Amino acid sequence: MQDEPLLEVRDLHVWFGLRRWGFGHAGVVRAVDGVSFTLRPGEAAAVVGESGSGKSTLAKAILGLNRPAKGQVIFEGKPLDSLKPREMRWYRSQLGYVQQDPYGALPPFMSVRRILGEPLVINKVGSKPEREQRIREALEEVKLTPVEDFLPKFPHMLSGGQQQRVVIARSTIMQPRLLVADEPVSMLDASVRVEILELLQKQQEAHNLLLIYITHDLSTARHFVQRILVMYAAKIVEQASVEQLLDNPLHPYTRALIAAIPEPDPENAATFKDVPPGEPPSLLHPPTGCRFHPRCPAFMKGICDVKEPPDFEPQVGHLVACWLYERGQVES
Amino acid sequence: MMTALWELRRYPSALVGLALILTLTGVAIYGVIAIPYNEALRLWRGGGDIWIEHPRNAQPEWVNLFPGNNLPKTIILSSREGGTKRVQVESGELKSVQISLGFDYRYDDFPSELNLFFDPKFKERPPHVSLFWLTPDGRRLTLGDRSVGPSERYAVSLDQRLARRLDGNPPEVGLFADPAAPTLQPLKGEYTLLAEGLLFEKGADLDVRLVVYGQVHGLAGTDHLRRDITVALLWGTAVALAFGLLAAVGSSICTLIIAAIGVWYGGWADASIQRVTELNMILPALPILILVGTLYSRSIWVILGIVILLGIFSASIKVYRAIFLQVRESPYIEASRAYGAGNLRIILLYMVPRVIPVLVPGFVTLIPAFVFLEASLAILGLGDPVLPTWGKVLNDAQQNGALYKGYYYWVLGPAVLLMITGLGFAMIGLSMDRIFNPRLREL
Amino acid sequence: MKENSLLYAQDLRLYFRTTRGAVQAVDRVSFTMDRRQALAVLGESGCGKSSLARAILRLLPRNVHTYSGELFLNNQDLMSMGEESFRQEVRWSGISLVAQAAMNSLNPVVRVGEQVAEPLEINQHLNRREARDRVRELLQMVGVPEDFLNRYPFELSGGMRQRVVIAMALVADPYLVILDEPTSALDVLTQANIMNVLKRIKEEKSTSFLLITHDIATSSELADQVAVMYAGQLVEVSDAASFFYQPLHPYSRKLMASVPRLRGGEKPEFIPGQPPSLINPPGGCRFANRCPFRFDRCQEDPPLVKVEQERWVKCWLYSADEES
Structure with missing residues (x-):
């Protein structure tokens, strides 16, 4: 862990203007609103949040697909917004992207061979036989064997799991150093999910990738990453190692989340879950102060609804944005 | 795509349509081979005593x-x-x-x-x-x-x-x-x-x-200049199919690419394409073609160019735009951006191919529409000055009062061929629509 | 078994016609549901669990190939009923459905309250005020604030819309509500909320639920009984407590092992291979090619046999010793 950080996100804001015909701007959706974190090469981190929490927007900002309104994404010490087009192309070759819907992520009119060849052709890698070699290796790595059978296939001929493996093969064929996986298994069947996640983990370990696993599912994150960042309403409310976070969740939202996640247990049927009332706020008009305060069981009037909590670090490496930890105490 | 086309064999109407089109194509090919271009022009121009041994206005x-x-x-x-x-x-x-x-x-x-x-x-x-x-x-x-x-x-x-x-x-x-x-x-x-x-x-x-x-001659009879109408029907088939196909291909592909460009770049590019389209949709195409035909040239190639140009900014650009707006948001486009694909590559290799299956059925039914347009122009006297076409036969027939004088066969040949063309392409196009839009299949 | 049960299905089949042959989406499915019970039908996508819901509600598409078997609701033979009487007497008033993604199919231009009230006014001939009162009561039960009655669906969050859809299913006081993936598109907290709502309804209104889901963990929140579906067939039917404690069928065990646990537990495993095509599925046990315990006998089709009180398994591992 002595490595230099590979990726640094510094006070990142991504806003979307809502356009309304004839009425000018109808407002700004603050999809990511002041997010900071640092990740090292070879690390596997999960960004956990509900839909609409801004986690996918964060992923796209890291991938350079969104333009931040404020703040920076810094890769290897180079801020993305300062990259020239040529350097941007280099940056894109340094990252892989795995999307949620494997079928949608593959052009339906291209064969597997062409799909995998596209990044190589675009980045002018190797000669034709060299590219073919790379494509075959990539397919072998994701265990789509015999390779011959899969090369000429079109996406619709593959099962969901196989499609997602093609996506993974494509995302790693440029041998990137950063892999962003946005809900890579949420559209797959339970029995296949683990397979895909194991594959991602294997790729991450084999190539010493920085893996950012975006998910709503804390339980899978637990098994496949070392660090978890919890996102709520466009902000990161807590970040810690998996053990710290699960054994000792600090933020009231994280606690509620953990409590709400069911396990296959017949006891469940007999008990009611303790769920915080209400729903996540609108990102058009987020609440003042801490964004969780209207739902928070530990709400402190005059503090939580007034000032936004900064990140506190009550334990080493365990950051939490909550006024409860202003003085650094740790409840357990 | 190929499998979808293979699916066509399940639709009897498509097979009938295909048979009709293949027959027409065969006729066109035969015509062009049997009567070379120059020969066709010479024959149709008449002159000399080429047709002197043929009866005037003979029935088939x-x-x-x-x-x-x-x-x-x-x-x-x-x-x-x-x-x-x-x-x-x-x-x-x-x-x-x-x-x-x-x-x-x-x-x-x-x-x-x-x-x-x-x-x-x-x-x-x-x-x-x-x-x-x-x-x-x-x-x-x-x-x-x-x-x-x-x-x-x-x-x-x-x-x-x-x-x-x-x-x-x-x-x-x-x-x-x-x-x-x-x-x-x-x-x-x-x-x-x-x-x-x-x-x-x-x-x-x-x-x-x-x-x-005699009073009868050949497969299609003869006209007032003793010309064998068969020549015009054979060559007319080739001209009609070529015109329809080229116009349909040309306008569809250009429309597709322009729609994709508009959607991808958005902003003023999109807006100006939209406005031009709207303007073009209001302007009637036929009078423009008549103007071009009267003032500039009646050559079929000039007309073809104008037809394609007018066809590009047609209502279908709006349809494609709607589809492209969806395609633009597809994850695979996003993925391609993430691995560095450039704008042109995304438009031509990622967006356009996605829409081609949607386009094909419409494209097939577009062909006869252009064939009819060419025939209409010829009937109005704006046909190509030298080439024998169906429309010109109809024009001659009309000018010489064919129906008034009872020369029904003069109109019959080209009319039947036009109908077969329309029917054949429509039958294929409708079946394709069912295949490419599976929602229609069960209905 | 058939007497006094709420729903009794025997050898239920629903095959679809396709160009490549008949899809055996529901193949010889038999089960019994008691009153005030929740049965969870667990299975992966494409196993036929949604088709089972369609078969029970006789919501058949045009391309039906085979639709047969016995189906009794409160000892009333559903299969022999005419389409019109089925529609009037069973659908919605006897069995209602919360379809998959139903929350996205609310009519966008009709206020929520009116949408819920509509069946009351049309089928039960209540007047406007009675219907309104009933709707208010229902929406309160599912946790929709009263002032939402006059809102349009797009003004509601996904969780709220899902509650509205559940209220709509309850409006005619059916014996049985079929829930097809009721929470799969929702967030964890909302999901927990909805499950709480369903539990409360089950307690207060003694409604029975048939919960169709791929999510084993969530199903444990509601289920009294579990049926595992694989490749169009039920491979295990069991009471929930024993099932979650120890599933029996090899597929059930594998499925359970694939669930990632938040607390304790092993690292999840995956099931290698893929389920067979439902067009001309292989003879014998359909799970055999992925099963670690496969043996010669698996080439024959195993029956669904009772192995314990309230537990049935379709596997030769359990029926073999019975015969010997």
């Missing part, structure tokens, strides 16, 4: 298949072949030549015209000929004497004096009429034309050709 031969019809075909007899020719030396330079052109006439109606063509060889003194008409019942009618100049022609049908001798009937009727019959009807049997000539020079010679024009 197949009308004889209908019961009760036994209309005459054209009979051509020549002293060079078929007829008999005897040359006798009378004295010195003087020779007599006796040509007998006999034929068996077994039709129920009269020929439409009679012409005699002379082909004499002489230096100074043209041969002299006496003509006689022998009927099956043994009558011998004198058709007159004449001195035969170079490429002399005796238009028997136009001989007013002869007509007066034949009870006022036109010669082609009077010569064949049965005098015993109460009404005018042809006498069947052996007719002979006798030409007794005198040659006055050494080396002089005389040949005679008799053309008894």
